[in-house]
Structure formats: C-alpha cells, structure tokens
Amino acid sequence: MTLELFSQYLLAGITYGIIYAIVGIGFNIIYNTTGIINFAQGEFVMLGGMTAISLSQWLPLPLAIGVAVLIVMLIGALVEILFIRWLDRPSVLRMIIITIGISILIREAALHIWGEGVRSLPYFVGNEITTVQILGARVSPQVLWVIGVCAVMVLGLSLFFRYTLQGKKMQACAANRMAATLCGISTRNMVTLSFMLSAGIGALAGCVMSPITYTQYDIGTGLAIKGFTVAILGGLGSSMAAVAAGLLLGLIESFSVSVVPLAFQDAISISLLLAILFFRPHGLFGNKDAADLKEF
Amino acid sequence: MKRSFAAVILFAASLTLSVSMAAAETIKVGAILAVTGPASFLGAPEARTLEMLAEELNAKGGVNGNKIELVIKDSGGNPEKAISFAKQLIEEEKVFAIIGPSTSGETLKIKQICEDGKTILLSCAAAEQIVEPVAKYVFKTPQKDSHVVHAIFENMKAAKISKVAVLVSNTGFGQAGKGQLEKQAPEYGIQILATEVYDSKATDLSAIVAKLAANKEIQAVINWSVEPAQAIVLKNIRQAGWNVPIYQSHGFGNIKYVQAAGAAAEGVIFPAGRLLIADKLSDKHPQKAVLTSYTKNYETKFKEEVSTFGGHGYDAFKILCRAIEQAGTNREKVRDAIENLKGFVGTAGVFNFSPTDHNGLGFDSVTMLTVKAGDFVEYKK
Helix, strand or coil: CCHHHHHHHHHHHHHHHHHHHHHHHHHHHHHHHHCCCCCCHHHHHHHHHHHHHHHCCCCCHHHHHHHHHHHHHHHHHHHHHHHHCCCCCCCHHHHHHHHHHHHHHHHHHHHHHHCCCCECCCCCCCCCCCCEEECCEEECHHHHHHHHHHHHHHHHHHHHHHHCHHHHHHHHHHHCHHHHHHCCCCHHHHHHHHHHHHHHHHHHHHHHHHHHHCECCCHHHHHHHHHHHHHHHHCCCCHHHHHHHHHHHHHHHHHHCCCCCHHHHHHHHHHHHHHHHHHCCCCCCCCHHHHHHCCC | CHHHHHHHHHHHHHHHHHHHHHHHHEEEEEEEECCCCCCHHHHHHHHHHHHHHHHHHHHCCCECCEEEEEEEEECCCCHHHHHHHHHHHHHHCCCCEEECCCCHHHHHHHHHHHHHCCCEEEECCCCHHHCCCCCCCEEECCCCHHHHHHHHHHHHHHCCCCEEEEEEECCHHHHHHHHHHHHHHHHHCCEEEEEEEECCCCCCCHHHHHHHHCCCCCCEEEEECCCCHHHHHHHHHHHCCCCCCEEECHHHCCHHHHHHHHHHHCCCEEEECHHHHHHHCCCCCCCHHHHHHHHHHHHHHHCCCCCHHHHHHHHHHHHHHHHHHHHCCCHHHHHHHHHCCCCEECCCCEECCECCECCCCCHHHCEEEEEECCEEEECCC
C-alpha cells in the first residue's frame, strides 16, 4: 500500500469516524445527565442539515447554519419539555420506546415539510470537484471542514464540562442526581440543557457533512445506530471514549475495503458491535464495576 | 308488507343497476411506485405522470367511455412492501392491471404473484429477468439492460478502452447490471479489472474510490445504480483527482442526479432514451411528437424537468389504454392486445411486442448522452 493510498483511507476513516463520534457524544451527554438513551439523536443531525438548507435560500451560509443550529437546539429543548420532563422515574424500556417514537415522529414531519428528495448545502469552499492535497492524498476541502469543526466541538465540550459552572453542574447531575439536587442544582434545567447541547452538536455536524453525504429525511436512523454503536464501543457515558471509539470504527470501515469487498463494510461494523456487546459490554474504555452499578 | 317488499325490490334493483353502471364506467388500475425512499427519483415522477395522464384521459371521457381509477401505492422502494401491496391490489382491490414497480428488485419479487393472480403487470423497471423467462402477464417498458450494456461497450470499443472497473449498487438493478456487464464484456474484448458493490444508501465512497484509483491500469469506470449514491460516486472520483472517463447506466436519466453531482457530472457518458433530448431531435424523428408533448405537459404542470423514469410510467399507461381501446375490458383480450402491439411510439422508443418479447424495444431505443454545462446533450465523438 502506497503512502498516498494509506492517507486516502486514513482521511476517509477520520471523516466517517468523527461524525459517528459526534453522534455518540450526543448520546453520552443525554445519558450522563438523565440515564436515557435518546434514539432520536440521529434526527437532530438530519434536522440541522435540512433547516440550514431551507434557511440558506434567504440567509448567507454561515448565518443560515448558525440559525439552524439554534432552531434545532430549541427543538431539542421542546422534545425534552413535551415528552421527557413529566415522566416520573421511567424505566429504561419505556424511555427507549418513547425516544424511538419521537424519532419516527420527527422523521415523518420532515417528510411532510421537505419531501422525499435529497438536498445538500453548497460546499463551503469550492464546489463538487475541488480537491486539495494533504498528506499525499487528494480530498475535497469539505473533509477538512468536517474534521476541523467536529474537533473544535469536541474540544469546546471538554472545556465546557471542565471549566464552566454549567458544565460542572451537568457533571454533578451525572455523578449523582440526588446529591446534585441537595446542592441546589436544578436537575430539571440540567436535563433540558443536556438535550439542547446534544441537539446543537448534532445539528452542526449535520450541516458540515451535508455537502459530502447529502441530507434526506431518513438519514437519522442509520446515523443513530452508528452513533449508538460508537457510544457503547467506547463505554457508555464517556465522551472522550466515544471520540476514540468513533475514530476506531471509522478507520476500520475505511481500511476494510482494502482487504474485503466493499459489500461487507456494514457487516464489519455490526459484527464489531456484537463482539463488544458479548465480550466487553462496558465498552473498550469503560470500567466494569462502574458499569455494573448503572441500571442500563 | 307489500310496501316494504316493493321497497326491498326497488332497493335491490337500484343496487344492481348502480353496480353494473359502475362496472361500465371505471377501470381500476393499480400502481406500486417508489414515491419515497432511495428510489424516489424514479417513483415520484412516475406517480406524477400517471396522475396527469389519468386526469387528462378522464376529462376526455376515458377509454371507450370507461374512466380510469388510479390506485397508487407507495412502496418506498421496499420489495417486502411491494409484495404486500401486490397481494392487496390483486385480491382486495381486484385491479384490472398493475403499473410498476419502479425498481427491478421489487418487480422480480412480485412477478410470480401477478402471474398467479392473472393480473397484467406493466413494470417500470429495467432488469432483463423481468421478461426473461417470459411470463404471460408480465411486461416491462424500460429498455433492456442488455441493449444498454451493448451501447456502453460499443462506445468504449470505439474509444479504445479495454480495461474497466465496475461499481454497482446492492439493489436488483445493480445486480442485474453487473450480470449483463460481466456476460458481455468478453465479446467486446473488455476486461473488468475490479467489481465492487456499494450500499444504495451509502453516504461516502471515497475509500473504495481511492482503492480503484490506485490501480493505474483502469481506463474507465462504469457506475451502475439508480440511487442518489451514484452522484456521490461521481463526486468522490473527481475529488480524488481522478480524471477517468465515467460511464453510467440508464439509471442516470433524471436531471436531479446531475444537479446533485454538480460539476462532477460533467462529461459523464450514459445510454438513455431520447426523452432527455427531445427538443434537440429532428422533426422527422418518429418519437419527436410524443416526446415534446409529454415534456411540455409534464414540465408545465409540475414545474420540474422530465426524466426517463416518468417516461416509463407514461409508456406503461399509454400501452395499457391502447390495448383496452382495441380489446375492450376483458383481461385476457387486453393481455393479448398488448402482446401483439406493434409500432407503438412511446418515450423510451418504438415498441414492437411479441409472445417472446414482452419488452418490445430494440438496440435503437437508446442513444448515448453526456452532460455538458449541467444539461443532457447527445454524445458526439
């Protein structure tokens, strides 16, 4: 394998991987604060892309993306207030069914609003055939945008959680809900904030990957599955682990085409998920004892 | 007692009268189309075309005084849904005929169901296996894969291309195309160096494109699919800086694919029916009148450009109506009429059906097109 081919695989793998990682982080943020697995996570990505595409008809691109992210964050908060907030200590199964139901609702609404066609945002730099050379490989500059924006989001989130008051409050809720309430932290608001944050990062990822992958009303499900795989792979609850796991999955998918036919690419990622669930259900980086204590 | 008895008789009489009047007035035609889902660029124009034609026909009083009632089911391109809709249309709705499905995978699954149910099926899908082996009630309106492949290979031979890579989607259409390409390649002295199957819902194919691009012997790429993913392949190839000639299948025949691929679609060569270049045909061409009138009506009504797929729906509907005109409302007679239809000018070509040929189109139904400045034009060397 030449350096050029290796770099192509590497960049493709990092691109897929970091998108899976962002969706996985979205799962983790909500899981940490509420114990819920939000299967509507993929729909936030879809909504971000679709809203930005609609807004880009009237607003310049950066503004359209910014407003779209804000709108999807509001939708995330709305979902939480309407469907999650009034539930009193729901069981895991009930939450899963509810969030799957929410995802179906959002998908059908998107079908009615935007129709069944594929759309995409314009490339941020250049057009469909521009290419830049990096590490010996030739890729579209959009790939660099995806990697860059997602990396900044990951960095921003870790700084948020470590150094800001809101971030620390959310971590407190994640560690022990009862103790956090006793400390005067409004867990209700933290839950809403976690939904807004997840929705926001999903939406931004959706916007930045739209020129590459196209946005269609039903891309949410596939992304949610991959994102969930990645969250479990890393160990549910840890965002940094989700990033590592996401990159790992992306790289495996990308390099797999050099040894097996392309048709098996999805089979490989699903087999990996199954293997992890059998042998290390607490994830590659998770802690077995801590996982045993959690309900999910 | 007498009065209620009379009332019952009157009621029964009026019922039978209305039922028989209804039977004389409407012919139920079912349609299973992929209006949503990955094949929506096929099914949506087909559904719109059928609705437009049915409305037009019914406004003129229908066929021989019989109005057409269209029952369209959205299968989303899903073969399982197609199967259940086929059963529903045949057994519950008792439709006269079924137009569609939009994709080869779905059609092959319901071929036997329609044959067993003795219901005429006019498929809008392309795979050869739909009409080979010939099933009595099953017909198809798109051009044959084998003719399309022949056109591609003829073009390649003239361009002195002998080593190619083949990319197909994991659908019935893709598999059928792969089969035809592999079968005919040796006859033209063309060697297929690599064959890869990609998921119809794939969002990025740069890894597989990188692998193919690394093989410097490949002189051209054939991309055979009907999903938006085919536009992603085009973009990935050009973004990798690979300037290889790209050939597509007749599944590229919707301008929306060109719009999706943008600048990456420039120079793509593919065989298709002449609908896409209707305005550039000479007036003496036998198809010109049909093509230009369909184009004008469709584009005025739906404010979007015509695609070859909508054309397949048009052909199916018009063929069915012509057969009903000739043979009345007896199913067997209409089936025979379709089978013996000759010289029927449609959008895909001029149809000449026969008991051994339930497609009716020949080599000349396709012509090589290319994309120039975001528009379809005829390919000239």
